[in-house]
Amino acid sequence: MGDGISLCxxxxxxxxxxxxxxxxxxxDEPWRDFLGDNAVHALFEHVQxxxxxxxxxxxxCEKFVGKVELGIARSRVTYAECKVLLDSIKEIxx
Numbered sequence: 001m002g003d004g005i006s007l008c009x010x011x012x013x014x015x016x017x018x019x020x021x022x023x024x025x026x027x028d029e030p031w032r033d034f035l036g037d038n039a040v041h042a043l044f045e046h047v048q049x050x051x052x053x054x055x056x057x058x059x060x061c062e063k064f065v066g067k068v069e070l071g072i073a074r075s076r077v078t079y080a081e082c083k084v085l086l087d088s089i090k091e092i093x094x
Contacts, residue, residue: 005047014044053088060085 004015012031017023022034022041034040060081067077 003048005044005051016044053085056088057085 004013006013011027013025013028015023015025017033022037022044024031024034034044064078064081
């Protein structure tokens with residue numbers, strides 16, 4: 001599936017349609033749209049932002065583990081990469 005949020009083993013898929021309307025399919029069939037529901041739309045955008053940060057954190061951890069396994073990890077490098085991750089996390093609206 002494209003850009004969106006998949007839940008419950010792909011039973012539900014939330015995405016922005018071509019017109020920017022938050023839409024949901026259920027079992028790959030059109031189910032409902034959230035036209036005018038700003039709260040749900042804001043929640044969708046927040047979850048997408050959190051998902052992006054989690055993916056970045058995972059990639060950073062995998063990179064660090066690889067460096068440790070190769071014996072090339074350096075504390076300054078790890079610090080700099082973790083600092084970038086922390087800055088990304090701080091940008092998330094609370």
